[in-house]
Every structure is written in structure tokens, then in C-alpha cells.
Amino acid sequence: MSFDWEYALSLFGYAPLWRATLVVIVLSLLSWTIAASLGFLLALAKLSSYPILKLPVAAYIWFFRSLPLLVLLIFVYNLPQVLPWTSPYLSSPFFAGLLGLVLSETAYMAEIHRGGLLAVPNGQREAGKALGISYSGIQQLIVIPQAIRVALPTLSNQFITIVKLTSLVSVISLAEILLVGQRLYTQNFKVLETMLMVALFYVLIVTVFDNLLKLGERKMDVTRRKGSAGQAELRAFRESRSTPDAPKPGQLSEPRRTIDENAVVVAASDINKSFDEVQVLKNVSLTVSRGETVSIIGPSGSGKTTFIRTLNGLEIPDSGHITLNGEVSFHRSPNQQSDKGQLPRADQIKNIGMVFQQFNLFPHKTVLQNVTLGPQYHGFGSAKQLELEALAVLDKVGMADHAYKYPHQLSGGQQQRVAIARALAMKPSIMLFDEPTSALDPELVGEVLRNIEDLAREGMTMIIVTHEMAFSRRISDRVVFMEEGAIVHSGSPVEIFEHCDEPRVTRFLKDFKIN
Numbered sequence: 001m002s003f004d005w006e007y008a009l010s011l012f013g014y015a016p017l018w019r020a021t022l023v024v025i026v027l028s029l030l031s032w033t034i035a036a037s038l039g040f041l042l043a044l045a046k047l048s049s050y051p052i053l054k055l056p057v058a059a060y061i062w063f064f065r066s067l068p069l070l071v072l073l074i075f076v077y078n079l080p081q082v083l084p085w086t087s088p089y090l091s092s093p094f095f096a097g098l099l100g101l102v103l104s105e106t107a108y109m110a111e112i113h114r115g116g117l118l119a120v121p122n123g124q125r126e127a128g129k130a131l132g133i134s135y136s137g138i139q140q141l142i143v144i145p146q147a148i149r150v151a152l153p154t155l156s157n158q159f160i161t162i163v164k165l166t167s168l169v170s171v172i173s174l175a176e177i178l179l180v181g182q183r184l185y186t187q188n189f190k191v192l193e194t195m196l197m198v199a200l201f202y203v204l205i206v207t208v209f210d211n212l213l214k215l216g217e218r219k220m221d222v223t224r225r226k227g228s229a230g231q232a233e234l235r236a237f238r239e240s241r242s243t244p245d246a247p248k249p250g251q252l253s254e255p256r257r258t259i260d261e262n263a264v265v266v267a268a269s270d271i272n273k274s275f276d277e278v279q280v281l282k283n284v285s286l287t288v289s290r291g292e293t294v295s296i297i298g299p300s301g302s303g304k305t306t307f308i309r310t311l312n313g314l315e316i317p318d319s320g321h322i323t324l325n326g327e328v329s330f331h332r333s334p335n336q337q338s339d340k341g342q343l344p345r346a347d348q349i350k351n352i353g354m355v356f357q358q359f360n361l362f363p364h365k366t367v368l369q370n371v372t373l374g375p376q377y378h379g380f381g382s383a384k385q386l387e388l389e390a391l392a393v394l395d396k397v398g399m400a401d402h403a404y405k406y407p408h409q410l411s412g413g414q415q416q417r418v419a420i421a422r423a424l425a426m427k428p429s430i431m432l433f434d435e436p437t438s439a440l441d442p443e444l445v446g447e448v449l450r451n452i453e454d455l456a457r458e459g460m461t462m463i464i465v466t467h468e469m470a471f472s473r474r475i476s477d478r479v480v481f482m483e484e485g486a487i488v489h490s491g492s493p494v495e496i497f498e499h500c501d502e503p504r505v506t507r508f509l510k511d512f513k514i515n
């Protein structure tokens with residue numbers, strides 16, 4: 001018996017096969033979209049810290065990933081036998097198939113999304129928190145867009161899997177491609193010819209959608225973006241800055257700072273913090289006045305970073321008291337339980353700018369969007385006005401020309417300068433710098449330190465955790481030395497770097513080149 005090519009090719013003109021193709025496409029698209037959306041919610045629930053959400057979701061995922069789809073389809077299709085009210089819906093093979101596919105695929109999608117969510121570095125969430133953005137705002141603006149980009153290739157692959165799984169729905173008599181083929185060859189016995197065409201129809205669908213999804217992936221890939229737009233906006237900004245009264249780029253608005261000792265910006269007292277029974281902060285107290293630059297130095301692991309993170313709520317102390325501009329932002333007495341006490345409010349947190357060691361810029365947003373995100377979220381002004389303000393603040397750190405680029409197109413030093421601009425755009429009362437140059441190559445350190453020095457000169461209130469001793473000596477009004485979770489010594493740069501006879505300080509400083 002020879003292969004009947006003429007018959008096989010004639011199936012390209014067979015209308016029921018094209019109708020079945022449409023059924024497969026619609027069923028796959030609906031299953032994929034619904035399962036991807038529900039899977040995302042399940043992934044969020046599985047990652048939450050509430051057992052009441054986590055445990056049922058974990059059980060769902062375990063159960064539906066263990067169950068063969070064929071068994072599930074037959075079960076769903078026959079459910080009206082025991083639950084007659086489901087009959088109007090589930091007696092339709094299409095809806096029964098859709099329900100079976102969604103139930104099963106949601107479990108897989110949840111795991112794919114969970115991988116995407118876990119791939120977003122924690123620094124991204126912390127950067128959002130430091131801008132005073134709420135949990136849901138952080139998810140919506142920062143985490144979800146990045147998690148979906150990470151998960152997209154696997155989600156696309158899952159669509160292809162679903163297309164092929166729709167063939168199983170033939171078992172409950174849905175007239176999809178396989179069933180139409182089976183009906184044909186049971187009449188004419190041309191099994192191979194018919195199945196070849198059935199296979200070709202699946203390959204056709206998969207090829208078309210695979211290419212469409214790849215196109216979508218490429219569009220969402222920020223590393224491919226050039227970010228070259230915005231030249232007109234930049235020119236308009238430059239022109240507006242060249243009017244006689246406007247400050248020139250890089251020009252400082254105030255020539256010298258003054259320290260107002262009567263205006264305390266931050267006062268922290270008796271801050272204690274332990275991680276896993278190890279006490280890393282021991283009754284730390286520090287008061288910073290308006291216009292003052294305080295640097296915190298000390299050996300690695302002495303608690304410097306942990307301390308400044310308690311000031312804006314990134315770490316919650318076990319006990320202590322913090323005021324911001326005279327208002328209590330944190331209070332918990334030593335005998336209070338860990339879920340009691342007053343925690344910093346968003347309106348207080350947004351008043352504290354923070355620059356991280358690892359920059360933590362949002363990779364899916366341009367430089368300008370990174371800077372406008374916080375002010376826009378808090379409704380500081382119209383989009384146009386905030387854009388102009390963001391360009392001005394970027395200009396101040398010498399980054400206006402890069403406003404329309406993405407973070408991956410910048411050097412480490414440039415990224416850190418954008419991070420400084422992002423914090424400044426919130427018009428904070430105080431800036432916290434957590435080792436702002438530690439992650440930079442030596443040749444890039446200078447440009448960032450110059451920006452911070454400019455801010456000090458302008459009178460910005462700042463606390464800087466640093467290992468750059470010469471820089472600390474040059475710009476600080478006060479230097480605080482920490483060791484083993486406590487402030488051991490503090491004084492003017494001259495007192496600390498030249499006349500200190502505290503053995504722990506001199507021992508620490510002897511390894512540094514200070515001049």
C-alpha cells in the first residue's frame with residue numbers, strides 16, 4: 001500500500017480541520033491566560049509569610065501537579081453525575097476541557113511565577129521601601145514587572161505545552177485536531193496520511209505562536225533597549241536652564257553649609273538589635289542636627305549598616321527610640337513584645353533618602369523614570385513638573401545627559417550618581433549613605449564622592465557609613481567610630497584622625513591611608 005500524498009495534501013482544504021485548529025488556539029490561549037493569572041496569585045500566596053495562605057496553595061500545587069491531565073479531564077467531564085448543577089457548564093467538552101487545563105496548568109504556572117518573583121533581588125524591594133512606597137505599590141511597580149520578564153521565556157514554553165496537551169481533550173469528545181483526524185481515518189483507514197496532516201497542523205500552530213511569543217520576549221527585554229529617545233526633552237530642559245537666573249549645571253545653590261544645632265533632624269537613642277540571638281546593636285544613640293554631616297566608621301561587622309537601616313525602617317530594632325524632625329518615628333521599650341511599639345510611617349520614611357552599596361536602581365525603568373518613580377507615587381506634582389525636577393536633580397549629579405538610558409547602559413559610578421539623584425528627588429530631610437563606593441572600581445569612586453561632597457557643602461544633613469577615611473576626614477563635621485555593635489568614640493575629624501588616643505580607634509585607623 002503506497003502513501004496517498006494527494007489525499008494528505010487535500011486535507012489542507014478540509015474545513016473541519018481548520019475549525020478544529022481554531023478550537024485548539026482559543027482553548028490554549030484561554031487556558032494559558034487564565035492559568036498564568038491565577039498562578040501568579042498562587043505564587044504570591046505561596047511566598048507570603050501567612051501559613052493560612054501558604055499551606056492550602058502548597059497543597060493545591062502538590063495535588064494538581066501529581067494528577068495526570070487525562071484523569072482530571074475525565075473526572076471533570078463526568079462531574080455532573082454527582083453534581084448535577086454543574087451540568088450546564090461541564091456537559092460542554094470545551095468548558096470541561098478548559099476547566100481541566102486551567103486547574104492543572106495553574107499549579108505549574110504558580111511555580112514558574114514563584115521562580116520569577118524569587119529572582120527579583122531583595123535590594124529592589126528595599127529601594128522601593130526606602131522611597132516610602134507601600135507593599136502593594138512595590139509589588140505593582142517594581143517586583144511584578146521584573147518577575148514577569150524573568151518568567152516570560154518559561155511561560156511562553158508552557159503555552160507550547162498547552163497547545164499539545166489540548167489533544168488530550170479529544171478523550172472527552174472535543175472536536176479538536178486529533179479527534180477530527182481520528183474520525184477521518186476510522187472512515188477511510190488512511191491512518192498515516194491523516195496523522196501526518198494532524199501533526200502538521202499542530203506544528204503550524206506551535207511555530208506561529210512560538211515566533212509571536214519570542215517577539216514579545218524581545219520587546220520586554222530591557223537589555224536590548226537603547227533608550228536613545230528624549231533628546232528633544234533634554235534640549236528643552238537645557239534651554240530652560242540657560243535663562244540668566246537659572247543656576248548653571250553643577251552650580252551649587254548655597255555656597256556653604258551651616259549647622260543648626262537647635263534643629264535636630266534625627267535622634268536615635270538606646271537602639272538594640274539582634275539577629276538570631278546575636279546582638280549586633282547595643283544601646284546605640286546618635287543625634288544629628290540640620291546641616292550636619294556625620295560619618296560612621298569601624299571594622300567590618302560592627303553594626304554600621306544595621307544601625308542606619310534602623311533609621312528608615314529597613315531594620316526594625318528590638319528596642320529603642322527614634323525621632324525624625326522632632327516627631328517619634330520608632331518606639332519600643334526593652335520589655336515590649338516584638339509585634340508591639342510604634343513603627344516608622346511611610347510619610348516619615350519618604351523623608352529619609354537612602355543610597356545603597358549596590359545602587360539598587362530599577363533595571364526596567366530609564367534613569368529618568370527611576371528618579372520620578374518616588375515623587376510620582378507620592379503625588380508630589382504633575383508628570384511634566386516632576387520630569388523637569390528630575391532632570392534638574394540629575395543635572396546636579398552630572399547625569400542629565402543619560403536621563404533616557406537604562407541602568408544597564410551606565411557604569412557603576414554613573415548608576416550610583418543616579419541613585420543619589422533618585423533619593424534627592426524625594427526632597428528628604430536627611431540622606432543616608434551605606435558604603436556608597438564599596439561596590440565601585442577604584443577609578444569610579446572619585447566621581448561619586450565629589451557628588452556627596454557637593455551635597456555636604458550645600459548643607460544637606462547626612463549620615464555616611466564609609467571605609468573611605470580620607471573622604472570621611474575631609475567632609476565630616478563629626479566622625480563616629482563603632483565596634484561590636486556599640487559607638488566607642490565620636491568627635492571631630494581632627495579629634496578622631498589626628499589626636500585620638502582611644503586604642504581601638506588607633507588600632508583600626510593604622511591600616512588606612514588618611515591624607
Ligand SMILES: Nc1ncnc2c1ncn2[C@@H]1O[C@H](COP(=O)(O)OP(=O)(O)OP(=O)(O)O)[C@@H](O)[C@H]1O
Binds near residue numbers: 302303306
Ligand atoms: N539580615 C541579617 N541576618 C543575620 N545577620 C545579619 C543580618 N544583617 C546583618 N547581620 C549581621 O550583623 C552584623 C553587623 O552587620 P553590619 O552589616 O551592620 O556591619 P557593618 O559594620 O556595616 O559591616 P561592613 O562594614 O562589613 O558592611 C554582622 O555580623 C552581620 O553578619
